[in-house]
Amino acid sequence: MKFNTDIxxxxxxGWALVTxxxxxxxxxxxxxxxxxxxxxxxxxxxxxxxPVRYTHEFMDANDYFxxxxxxxxxxxxxxLLGTKSGxxxxxxxxxxxxxVRIGENLxxxxxxxxxxxxxxxxxxxxxxAFMPEAERERHYLTEAPHTMYIGEIIGIG
Ligand SMILES: Cc1cc2nc3c(=O)[nH]c(=O)nc-3n(C[C@H](O)[C@H](O)[C@H](O)COP(=O)(O)O)c2cc1C
Numbered sequence: 001m002k003f004n005t006d007i008x009x010x011x012x013x014g015w016a017l018v019t020x021x022x023x024x025x026x027x028x029x030x031x032x033x034x035x036x037x038x039x040x041x042x043x044x045x046x047x048x049x050x051p052v053r054y055t056h057e058f059m060d061a062n063d064y065f066x067x068x069x070x071x072x073x074x075x076x077x078x079x080l081l082g083t084k085s086g087x088x089x090x091x092x093x094x095x096x097x098x099x100v101r102i103g104e105n106l107x108x109x110x111x112x113x114x115x116x117x118x119x120x121x122x123x124x125x126x127x128x129a130f131m132p133e134a135e136r137e138r139h140y141l142t143e144a145p146h147t148m149y150i151g152e153i154i155g156i157g
Contacts, residue, residue, distance in 0.1 A: 118151025
Protein backbone atom coordinates (compact mmCIF):
# COMPACT_ATOMS: atom_id res chain seq x y z
CA MET A 1 0.00 0.00 0.00
CA LYS A 2 1.42 3.38 -0.96
CA PHE A 3 0.10 6.83 -0.11
CA ASN A 4 2.56 9.63 -0.65
CA THR A 5 1.43 12.87 0.93
CA ASP A 6 2.46 15.87 2.96
CA ILE A 7 1.05 14.42 6.18
CA UNK A 8 1.29 17.65 8.20
CA UNK A 9 -1.03 19.49 5.84
CA UNK A 10 -3.19 16.58 4.72
CA UNK A 11 -5.83 16.95 7.45
CA UNK A 12 -5.09 20.48 8.60
CA UNK A 13 -5.27 22.19 5.21
CA GLY A 14 -6.96 19.61 3.03
CA TRP A 15 -9.66 18.32 5.37
CA ALA A 16 -11.26 14.89 4.96
CA LEU A 17 -14.51 13.02 5.49
CA VAL A 18 -14.82 10.27 8.04
CA THR A 19 -17.67 7.88 7.32
CA UNK A 20 -19.03 4.90 9.25
CA UNK A 21 -21.91 2.56 8.54
CA UNK A 22 -23.15 0.90 5.37
CA UNK A 23 -25.01 2.34 2.38
CA UNK A 24 -28.37 1.69 4.06
CA UNK A 25 -27.39 3.51 7.24
CA UNK A 26 -24.28 5.65 7.51
CA UNK A 27 -23.13 9.09 8.57
CA UNK A 28 -20.27 11.25 7.53
CA UNK A 29 -18.60 14.40 8.81
CA UNK A 30 -15.69 16.65 7.97
CA UNK A 31 -12.48 16.39 9.96
CA UNK A 32 -9.33 18.44 9.98
CA UNK A 33 -7.67 16.69 12.90
CA UNK A 34 -6.13 13.34 12.20
CA UNK A 35 -2.94 11.36 12.08
CA UNK A 36 -1.33 8.59 10.11
CA UNK A 37 1.43 6.35 11.38
CA UNK A 38 2.14 2.99 12.95
CA UNK A 39 0.76 1.09 15.95
CA UNK A 40 1.35 -2.55 16.87
CA UNK A 41 3.31 -2.87 13.60
CA UNK A 42 0.25 -1.90 11.61
CA UNK A 43 -0.28 1.14 9.36
CA UNK A 44 -2.84 3.35 11.09
CA UNK A 45 -5.06 6.36 10.65
CA UNK A 46 -6.33 8.12 13.78
CA UNK A 47 -9.34 10.44 13.86
CA UNK A 48 -10.86 12.48 16.66
CA UNK A 49 -14.65 12.71 16.91
CA UNK A 50 -16.54 14.59 19.61
CA PRO A 51 -19.30 12.58 21.35
CA VAL A 52 -21.80 15.30 20.46
CA ARG A 53 -21.44 14.49 16.73
CA TYR A 54 -24.02 12.18 15.16
CA THR A 55 -21.09 10.42 13.48
CA HIS A 56 -19.84 9.38 16.93
CA GLU A 57 -22.72 6.88 17.25
CA PHE A 58 -21.73 5.32 13.94
CA MET A 59 -18.04 5.19 14.89
CA ASP A 60 -18.91 3.32 18.08
CA ALA A 61 -21.43 0.99 16.43
CA ASN A 62 -19.22 -0.10 13.53
CA ASP A 63 -15.93 -2.00 13.33
CA TYR A 64 -14.76 -0.14 10.23
CA PHE A 65 -14.65 3.42 8.94
CA UNK A 66 -13.37 5.18 5.87
CA UNK A 67 -11.39 8.40 5.56
CA UNK A 68 -11.79 10.18 2.23
CA UNK A 69 -9.67 13.00 0.80
CA UNK A 70 -10.82 15.39 -1.92
CA UNK A 71 -9.55 17.93 -4.40
CA UNK A 72 -9.92 21.61 -3.54
CA UNK A 73 -12.98 21.95 -5.79
CA UNK A 74 -15.04 20.00 -3.25
CA UNK A 75 -14.23 22.42 -0.42
CA UNK A 76 -17.83 23.74 -0.28
CA UNK A 77 -19.22 20.22 0.02
CA UNK A 78 -16.83 19.46 2.88
CA UNK A 79 -17.70 22.77 4.56
CA LEU A 80 -21.40 21.81 4.43
CA LEU A 81 -20.75 18.32 5.78
CA GLY A 82 -18.78 19.93 8.60
CA THR A 83 -21.46 22.39 9.66
CA LYS A 84 -24.71 20.45 9.26
CA SER A 85 -25.62 17.32 11.18
CA GLY A 86 -26.89 14.11 9.65
CA UNK A 87 -29.38 14.12 12.52
CA UNK A 88 -31.23 17.05 10.99
CA UNK A 89 -31.17 16.48 7.24
CA UNK A 90 -29.81 14.40 4.38
CA UNK A 91 -26.68 16.52 4.25
CA UNK A 92 -24.85 14.13 1.94
CA UNK A 93 -27.55 14.63 -0.70
CA UNK A 94 -27.31 18.39 -0.17
CA UNK A 95 -23.53 18.31 -0.56
CA UNK A 96 -23.76 16.88 -4.06
CA UNK A 97 -21.29 14.11 -3.24
CA UNK A 98 -22.14 10.58 -4.33
CA UNK A 99 -21.79 7.83 -1.73
CA VAL A 100 -20.46 4.55 -3.07
CA ARG A 101 -20.04 1.11 -1.59
CA ILE A 102 -16.42 0.32 -0.74
CA GLY A 103 -15.13 -3.15 0.03
CA GLU A 104 -17.45 -5.48 1.89
CA ASN A 105 -20.06 -3.03 3.05
CA LEU A 106 -18.47 0.34 3.70
CA UNK A 107 -19.15 3.78 2.31
CA UNK A 108 -16.87 6.16 0.44
CA UNK A 109 -17.45 8.79 -2.25
CA UNK A 110 -17.22 8.69 -6.04
CA UNK A 111 -15.54 12.13 -6.01
CA UNK A 112 -12.83 11.23 -3.45
CA UNK A 113 -9.24 11.44 -4.65
CA UNK A 114 -8.14 8.87 -2.07
CA UNK A 115 -9.98 6.70 0.43
CA UNK A 116 -8.49 4.86 3.37
CA UNK A 117 -10.36 1.80 4.55
CA UNK A 118 -9.81 1.44 8.28
CA UNK A 119 -10.52 -1.33 10.76
CA UNK A 120 -11.10 0.11 14.21
CA UNK A 121 -8.46 -1.29 16.54
CA UNK A 122 -8.64 1.18 19.43
CA UNK A 123 -10.88 3.90 20.84
CA UNK A 124 -10.40 6.13 23.83
CA UNK A 125 -12.13 9.19 25.19
CA UNK A 126 -9.60 11.96 25.66
CA UNK A 127 -9.14 13.05 29.25
CA UNK A 128 -9.02 16.78 29.98
CA ALA A 129 -6.72 16.04 32.95
CA PHE A 130 -3.91 15.21 30.56
CA MET A 131 -4.06 18.13 28.15
CA PRO A 132 -2.79 21.70 28.28
CA GLU A 133 -5.12 24.06 30.10
CA ALA A 134 -5.30 26.32 27.06
CA GLU A 135 -6.67 23.49 24.89
CA ARG A 136 -9.10 22.44 27.61
CA GLU A 137 -10.48 25.95 27.79
CA ARG A 138 -10.49 26.46 24.06
CA HIS A 139 -12.22 23.24 23.04
CA TYR A 140 -13.94 21.58 25.98
CA LEU A 141 -15.61 24.11 28.25
CA THR A 142 -19.09 23.18 27.03
CA GLU A 143 -18.61 19.85 25.21
CA ALA A 144 -17.10 16.52 26.19
CA PRO A 145 -13.63 15.91 24.75
CA HIS A 146 -13.02 14.04 21.53
CA THR A 147 -12.94 10.30 21.26
CA MET A 148 -9.79 9.07 19.55
CA TYR A 149 -10.36 6.24 17.08
CA ILE A 150 -7.35 4.42 15.72
CA GLY A 151 -7.98 2.44 12.56
CA GLU A 152 -5.69 -0.07 10.95
CA ILE A 153 -5.42 0.94 7.31
CA ILE A 154 -6.43 -2.19 5.43
CA GLY A 155 -6.94 -0.59 2.04
CA ILE A 156 -6.12 2.54 0.10
CA GLY A 157 -8.12 3.45 -2.98
C1 LIG B 1 -13.01 22.06 8.54
C2 LIG B 1 -13.71 21.32 9.63
C3 LIG B 1 -13.01 20.39 10.39
C4 LIG B 1 -13.63 19.68 11.43
N1 LIG B 1 -12.90 18.77 12.15
C5 LIG B 1 -13.51 18.06 13.12
C6 LIG B 1 -12.77 17.05 13.82
O1 LIG B 1 -11.60 16.75 13.53
N2 LIG B 1 -13.42 16.41 14.83
C7 LIG B 1 -14.72 16.69 15.19
O2 LIG B 1 -15.26 16.08 16.12
N3 LIG B 1 -15.43 17.63 14.50
C8 LIG B 1 -14.87 18.30 13.47
N4 LIG B 1 -15.59 19.21 12.76
C9 LIG B 1 -17.01 19.42 13.09
C10 LIG B 1 -17.96 18.39 12.46
O3 LIG B 1 -17.62 18.10 11.12
C11 LIG B 1 -19.39 18.97 12.49
O4 LIG B 1 -19.78 19.20 13.83
C12 LIG B 1 -20.43 18.12 11.76
O5 LIG B 1 -21.54 18.93 11.50
C13 LIG B 1 -20.84 16.89 12.52
O6 LIG B 1 -21.80 16.23 11.76
P1 LIG B 1 -22.71 15.04 12.33
O7 LIG B 1 -23.50 15.57 13.50
O8 LIG B 1 -23.56 14.65 11.16
O9 LIG B 1 -21.77 13.96 12.74
C14 LIG B 1 -14.99 19.92 11.71
C15 LIG B 1 -15.71 20.85 10.94
C16 LIG B 1 -15.10 21.53 9.91
C17 LIG B 1 -15.88 22.50 9.07
